[in-house]
Amino acid sequence: MRLYIWRHPKPIAVEGICIGQTDVGVxxxxxxxxxxxIERFVRRHQLPKVIWVSPLQRSLKVGKILAQRGFACHVAPELAEIDFGEWDGRPWEQIAKQEIDDWCNNFAHFAPDNGESLQQLFDRVxxxxNxxxxxxxxxxxxxxxHAGWINAxxxxxxxxxxxxIAADWPASVAYRECSYLTLSGI
Structure with a gap:
């Protein structure tokens, strides 16, 4: 299977903020x-006019625009960004250094309170x-x-x-950039 996934556009006023499932505007x-x-890409490559989006408005609103242009738009909660729980929407500087150290020391399995771990994100992806x-x-x-989802x-x-370990996490894909993945037997 081939997956073409675009990262959503840059949200408004999120510098220095921990953004996972916080529903920020664009x-x-x-x-x-x-x-x-996306519409040009579909036309150029003669692909079906079907788009999958997350329920977060920075993704969902792109799907709604495409739906107005004749696309079938499917909302999949599984496409949402990682859930940072109690950290979500807070400035990074307000998150206790010890909590961030705990995350870095158990990168795959640590989850902020009421959030999900990287392993849980990978399982969802x-x-x-599949x-x-x-x-x-x-x-x-x-x-x-979203960037974390795409990296996963x-x-x-x-x-x-x-x-x-955190050092092995790749840099985020740029806003509005398309990533192409060939998936088989994940």
Whole structure:
């Protein structure tokens, strides 16, 4: 299965904030630009007009714009960014250094209070990828997602395990950038 996944546009006023499932806004022009980019890509490559999005507005609103342009838009909670729990929406500087140290010392399995661990994110990503690959009948999947989710999917597609140390976590894909993954037997 082939997955084309674009990272959502840059949210408004999130510098220095821990953003996972916090539902932050995005400038409407940036949402339209990404929708237009996806629409051109689909037309150029003669792909089905079907898009998968997360329920977070920075992804969902791109899907809604595409739906107005004739796309079938599917909302998948599994596509949401990692849940940082009590950290979500807080400035990084307000999160206790000891908590961040605990995360770094148990990178794959630590979860902030009421949040999810990296291992749980990977399990969610893997489950969704397996589900859509089974249902896709070899049709490419198009999606709008989030940096952490995309990194997890790339790591899984490469056949690697959840990183055990923070230094092994890759840099985030750029806003509105498309990642192409070939998935088989994840």
């Amino acid at each position: 400038d409407r022009r940036k949402l339209k630009r990404l929708a237009h980019r 893997k489950e969704w990828l 589900k859509v690959s089974t249902e896709s009948d070899h049709t490419p999947i198009l999606a709008v997602g 999917a790339k790591i899984l597609a490469a056949g690697h395990e959840v990183p055990k």
